[in-house]
Amino acid sequence: MRSQTFVIVGLGLLGGSLGGALREKFPKARIIGVSRSKIKIRLARHKKCITSGFTSFQPALKKADMVFVCTPVDTIIPLLKKIDQYAKPGTPVTDVGSTKSQILRSVQKRGAFKHIHFIGSHPMAGSHLTGISHADSHLYDHSFVFVTKHPKMNSKAFRQVIALWKRICGRVIILTPEQHDKIVSEISHLPHVIASLLAEIASSTSLKYASTGFRDTTRVAQGDSALWLPILMTNRNNLVRLLSRFRKRVQALEDYLRRGNTGRLSAFLKKAVKKRQKIALK
Known part of the structure; x- marks a missing residue:
């Protein structure tokens, strides 16, 4: 053989x-x-x-x-x-x-x-x-x-x-290809966009003092933009729908902070902790 x-x-x-x-x-x-x-x-x-x-x-x-x-x-x-x-x-x-x-x-x-x-x-x-x-x-x-x-x-x-x-x-x-693209829009493509937004919005003064938390959160934003542009464009329909959901969650969080609603804010943070821990256990 x-x-x-x-x-x-x-x-x-x-x-x-x-x-x-x-x-x-x-x-x-x-x-x-x-x-x-x-x-x-x-x-x-x-x-x-x-x-x-x-x-x-x-x-x-x-x-x-x-x-x-x-x-x-x-x-x-x-x-x-x-x-x-x-x-x-x-x-x-x-x-x-x-x-x-x-x-x-x-x-x-x-x-x-x-x-x-x-x-x-x-x-x-x-x-x-x-x-x-x-x-x-x-x-x-x-x-x-x-x-x-x-x-x-x-x-x-x-x-x-x-x-x-x-x-x-x-x-x-x-x-299926459709199932794949929906999944990766949530666990890969949206996180990349958010990391890029965080890196872009931070002021030059603040970046001087960025430490492990900011570096970990924005690490993927260092990815080659020439590679990421066609990825985002070829999955843009899923990403647009997901960004709309994300925007609503950000608006809700903004409302909790504006109103000083510690109960809702605490529940939001605890839920996020539990979801993130599920990844660590795999």
Whole structure:
């Protein structure tokens, strides 16, 4: 039985970290990186994230058993079209994108690919740090991975993608693209927006004295804006609805403070403590 060949398109933090994880879980496998940057390819090889790398698709994809697209969400569809030109028939392709509904709609509108079977994935792992230089083979350890289902998906590719993620992370959650986008709007996208608002609203004078509380609360606001802009835009409908709910809660809290309603304010704080403790217990 020949060794497996995995291809990673995009050698940033997520792609590099995935390559490192694959090398540890599948020591005999070929891990091929694809990037327009020769510097990134050299650094990825130096960090043992990949076994080889190419700046073009054709030589990388001809023997691929599975392809991972690890690029910003607004580039995934164009890349899938290119991958379909060179991959062998039946190749499973997945991604690590933070939104799913718009990608799937584009795929379904386009029609079936000629060679590839696309299955959308999203590992709940990451960092405010970016780039291949920060790649960590343990980034995905114990993370949840969402794998999305839809009526027209290829069942064999679906099973292959799930099996692969179970080897990498161990915790796979299967849901629809719509369910996925609603969940991440609450636990990832809105928190990023709020952290950014907190960082933006603080005065320069106050920031001089910011300590652990403010740093922890706003850490994710350091994320690359070029990556976050398409994430927020492709999930904007969920985010707008959630911001409306958030605005109402802020207005209620403002009313408690204005009226000096310590009872309601205390209940609000206690409820938040209990919800936050549920995360700590997982």
